Amino acid sequence: MDRKPFNGPPRSDLIIGRNPVLEALKAGRQIDSVYICGEGGSLSLIAGLAKEQGAVIKQASRQKLDEMSGGAAHQGVIALCACAEYVEIKDILEAAKSKNEPPFVIICDGIEDPHNLGAIIRTAECAGVHGVIIPKRRSASLNETVFKTSAGAASWVPVARVANIPAAIDELKRQGLWIYGTDASGEDYTKTDLKGPIGLVIGSEGFGIGKLTASKCDFMLRLPLKGKITSLNASVAAGIFMYEALRQREAADGK
Numbered sequence: 001m002d003r004k005p006f007n008g009p010p011r012s013d014l015i016i017g018r019n020p021v022l023e024a025l026k027a028g029r030q031i032d033s034v035y036i037c038g039e040g041g042s043l044s045l046i047a048g049l050a051k052e053q054g055a056v057i058k059q060a061s062r063q064k065l066d067e068m069s070g071g072a073a074h075q076g077v078i079a080l081c082a083c084a085e086y087v088e089i090k091d092i093l094e095a096a097k098s099k100n101e102p103p104f105v106i107i108c109d110g111i112e113d114p115h116n117l118g119a120i121i122r123t124a125e126c127a128g129v130h131g132v133i134i135p136k137r138r139s140a141s142l143n144e145t146v147f148k149t150s151a152g153a154a155s156w157v158p159v160a161r162v163a164n165i166p167a168a169i170d171e172l173k174r175q176g177l178w179i180y181g182t183d184a185s186g187e188d189y190t191k192t193d194l195k196g197p198i199g200l201v202i203g204s205e206g207f208g209i210g211k212l213t214a215s216k217c218d219f220m221l222r223l224p225l226k227g228k229i230t231s232l233n234a235s236v237a238a239g240i241f242m243y244e245a246l247r248q249r250e251a252a253d254g255k
Contacts, residue, residue, distance in 0.1 A: 118149025
């Protein structure tokens, strides 16, 4: 049977093979995801350590690992490194407190395209956002593509990765933040007060904000759309909302 050609050498953010992955986990290296084909023996040990450290475990076919490794001997396991360390939500709020500013948080509800996530993080850094929250599942993560697309901003903007976005919103609310969703049914974004402690939810590229997440939002904001296309790219929309919040905040500060 003919095999598909490999897609060039492996990426620089991959750790390939059982011993290299195991040693990286033992050393406490920030691992984003671990792709595993098979079970038992050292693979089970790797999966257990990775789970303890908060990495996402993904079952993968041998063909998938062959393609990822670019022909290198993967022995049934490949780890994907994070380009920056994940933080806790409390760290994001502490970052705002240290600047004596009301918290400004971006919540990404299922942004799966790493280019979009990178662009959102880049704009967030420029707009003075204190941190970004992403889910562990059904989301892009802090991989090499995100780092490149963010132009390095992923090294400066704190990113928290949580198991459950609605639960994270509840935590933010307990800390006094107002949560703003983004949806065509919402209010005009320019007529809404965004100066205080806020969390801004950006929905996925294809489906927008999930129903449960939407139910947790205090307000919904919308952008005017005058053409035949019914939505903007997620990162473009996020940028418009972020800079409106920045405009309002600077106006309130007399800048």
